[in-house]
Amino acid sequence: MTGFPVFDGHNDLVLRLLRGEITADDVASGLPDGHIDKPRAQKGGFGGGMFAIFVPSPGDQALRQDEMRNPPYDIPLPDQVSETTAADWTERGFNALNDLSDAGAVRICRTAQDIEDALPAAEMAAVIHIEGAEAVDREFEKLNAWHARGLRSLGPVWSRDTVWGCGVPFRYPSDPDTGPGLTEDGKALIRECNRLKIMIDLSHLNGKGFEDVARITDAPLVATHSNAWAVCPHSRNLTDRQLAVIRDSDGMVGINFASAFLRPDGRMDSEFELDIVLRHFDHLLHSLGEDRVGLGSDFDGALVPDKIGDCAGLPNLLTALRSHGVDDGLMSKITHGNWLRVLRKTWGD
Numbered sequence: 001m002t003g004f005p006v007f008d009g010h011n012d013l014v015l016r017l018l019r020g021e022i023t024a025d026d027v028a029s030g031l032p033d034g035h036i037d038k039p040r041a042q043k044g045g046f047g048g049g050m051f052a053i054f055v056p057s058p059g060d061q062a063l064r065q066d067e068m069r070n071p072p073y074d075i076p077l078p079d080q081v082s083e084t085t086a087a088d089w090t091e092r093g094f095n096a097l098n099d100l101s102d103a104g105a106v107r108i109c110r111t112a113q114d115i116e117d118a119l120p121a122a123e124m125a126a127v128i129h130i131e132g133a134e135a136v137d138r139e140f141e142k143l144n145a146w147h148a149r150g151l152r153s154l155g156p157v158w159s160r161d162t163v164w165g166c167g168v169p170f171r172y173p174s175d176p177d178t179g180p181g182l183t184e185d186g187k188a189l190i191r192e193c194n195r196l197k198i199m200i201d202l203s204h205l206n207g208k209g210f211e212d213v214a215r216i217t218d219a220p221l222v223a224t225h226s227n228a229w230a231v232c233p234h235s236r237n238l239t240d241r242q243l244a245v246i247r248d249s250d251g252m253v254g255i256n257f258a259s260a261f262l263r264p265d266g267r268m269d270s271e272f273e274l275d276i277v278l279r280h281f282d283h284l285l286h287s288l289g290e291d292r293v294g295l296g297s298d299f300d301g302a303l304v305p306d307k308i309g310d311c312a313g314l315p316n317l318l319t320a321l322r323s324h325g326v327d328d329g330l331m332s333k334i335t336h337g338n339w340l341r342v343l344r345k346t347w348g349d
Helices: 013-018 024-029 038-044 061-067 083-102 112-118 141-148 184-196 207-216 240-248 275-288 311-323 328-347
Strands: 006-011 046-054 073-075 106-108 124-131 151-155 170-172 252-255 293-295
Touching: 006 124, 006 252, 006 293, 006 328, 013 024, 013 046, 013 083, 024 038, 024 083, 038 046, 038 311, 046 083, 046 106, 046 112, 046 311, 061 073, 083 106, 083 124, 083 141, 112 124, 112 328, 141 151, 141 184, 184 207, 207 240, 240 252, 240 275, 252 275, 252 328, 275 293, 275 311, 293 328, 311 328
Parallel strands: 006 046, 046 124, 106 124, 124 151, 252 293
Antiparallel strands: 073 170
16 A cells, blocks of 8 residues: 555554653664554555654553453543643643654654655654644634644643543443533634634533633634544533534545544444444445545554554554555545645635
């Protein structure tokens, strides 16, 4: 599948650096575990994507994933994280991305042209994304400063409440209508992101938060790593009504590889065939059109299908798509073209 470099909507590689599990040099030279490093990216055609700076919640994420192995489940939202803690962590995230750049693992991109020039390249194209905006102050001074340093994408919430709004819990079965939407401060955040032309990520917002963004924003609506609720009725997935709103805004959705958001039974279990991914692809393609579907793996932040495994396994998915009838033109759009289109439109490139 050469000729179809993948630009991906979401990964959590930076979190591994911030936790001290790996170094930037490890990513450049190769890792024995996880989902992303430079050698495997080159092998699998992983050209880059949105690299998230995420502030983790206290507690054991593995325990949460264990609970998700046996539906139904309703995992409580974690406690909020203070602005001071989040700002310190976010600053470290920017430093980690600079370390990855210095090590030759990534090339930080600020424009769609930067991404296009980097596909394919020895370094992965990296767009800086903040997942959950706890670090942002209400005067938006840090937001403006981080934008000047390369921030181009932001999710107002992760799956916990913030001063900006309410996250959607990990709940199956459930629709996304799980609580109140954006606060007044959150609505101001959306307007400031519009002014700066920072892409707003709808993934992790609940139903009312989604509607609030849709009413306010002047940019295409984008969910970087979400799936079709009609295939898997998980609270993290998008209903047909939400997909219609995204379509009408000329936005897009990146298919999330997290097993619990793919499997119709909602189980956090990676043993299944890629035809389940294709079911989400078919539904999103039907709902959004071929210009509005891409990939949003959640590599290094999720339990992905065994048939993919890590970024070196992306050709397995592309081969499945090819066997499913995807031609060269559509393959180019899914792997990177649609992301370039929506980012150009959002950033005003």
